[in-house]
Amino acid sequence: MIDQVSVFLENKRGRLAELSRALGNAGIDMHALMIADTEEFGVVRIICDRPNEAAALLDEEGFSASVTPVLAVAVPDRPGGLADVLEALERERISVEYAYCFVEPSGAAAVDIFKVDGPGADIVLSNAGFRLLAPAELYSPDS
């Protein structure tokens, strides 16, 4: 499991820029960013360095930020790669709350981030032969 930072943002112009600048000013590097939006607000999900420090910092800066554990799975970057992972979860009746993917800089694998309901998904995926990524492979963890 890795730590992901979630931030509540109103649909107001400039808010996302302010959020990014706050992290930038604190020397925190972001590696992935995804926004889930509704009519009235958005939830910004970030994979970044020192996620717990980042969340605390954002709270201080007037944002509403939380840290959530999510799965990071390495998937070969080829057609069907993601389907293999999802089918493995489905066989064990594990639901995916949300997911997003990005490709590692080296290009060798895609990283799939999953939020699932219930425990045990990491074991299921390992047993099915997938590699789970450790925090240090994606970002600089909190000390």
Place this chain on the structure above:
Amino acid sequence: MYQPELESMSREKIDELQLQRVQRVLKRVYENVPLYRRKFDDAGFDPDSVRGLDDLRRVPFTVKDDLRSAYPFGMFATPMRDIVRVHSSSGTTGQITVVGYTRRDIDTWSDLMARTYASAGATPDDVVQVTYGYGLFTGGLGAHYGSERLGALTIPVSGGNTKRQVQILKDFGVTVLACTPSYALLIAETAMDMGIDVRDLPLRVGVFGAEPWSDSMRKQIEHAMGITAIDIYGLSEVMGPGVAAECVHQEGLHVFEDHFLIEIVDSQTLEPVPDGEYGEVVFTTLTKEGIPVIRYRTRDISRIIPEPCVCGRTFRRMERVTGRSDDMLIIRGVNVFPSQIEQVLGSIQGVAPHYLVVLSRKGALDHVEVQVEVSPEFRFDEVRELERLQKRVKAEIESALAVSIDVKLVEPKTIARSEGKAKRVLDMRDELGGA
């Protein structure tokens, strides 16, 4: 005028009558209502010591909390077997106050409401549709009894089912409509949707109250409906509707001074201000038997209009009420205290106790948006958790306030803080067609 011999009494007679009646009621409450005995004793006020109306300034005030603490019947001045009706103020359980009426009180109230209709130009030949809510609220039954007392044909529709209201307005040949001003507008709009132009109907007069409404709203209603719309004023603590009413000249509301003694006091110093100056409206009931109130602070801001009115009524007029000295709001006719919102938010995890109530007018009815801050400590990740929070806040506020609202979640610290009392309400409703 319904009672011309009373409504055009000379000023000297009014003053004399008021003095006699106030002396009587002060003694009566002292002898029969423990709360008033305590109040007068604590203030060192002797109820026999009033020699002139100026002496009233020495009498202690009565406030809403007095009625709350006497819930339900603690302030009644007559034995319970003589009480024939009770009503209560609007608001949620725990905040309501109860008032009681003897047979004579109901009789007086009927006369006062008959005066109200007459001053709007209504006669026994009229057909009156009472759309104020019937029940514990004083509006419906007050308007009903007054119309029957006048001798008009009285239709007890109560509120709701606007299409049916329009159908009755048309089919029954209604000439006088009694309801809240915002509901009147809704009736006019609904009629239009139904292909009925209210201006083509025999409707002539509107008797509107229970919420503040501006002059531009009056013009809008009069234009949309082809009527003369008069403002009426009252509050359950003092009687119900029928405390004061405009005449057809629409320049202030004649206070029924033979039954209610009006004072305007500075809301900080509580000293009476000269006629013509603004202040807080205070009433003393002169003839009520069930629950007389002495110097009741209404929290409404107004002034006395000192000049005589061309209609010939000698009862002085008060200006239409446009503001309150406390933070109570009237939303769609319901009394709402923003501080109730604070209580609700305090019990919900995930939101801070900071809020902003934004009031606007969408069409005819009030729209309420309550902005609530997500607390920085709130642990969430999924959109649905926020949506759930929003729904919960909405449900709990609606339950506490008894009005429907929208909730907008906002980020922490975005609602302005202030030293002293925070401005919790942004009321954009003043002009119709504005926000």
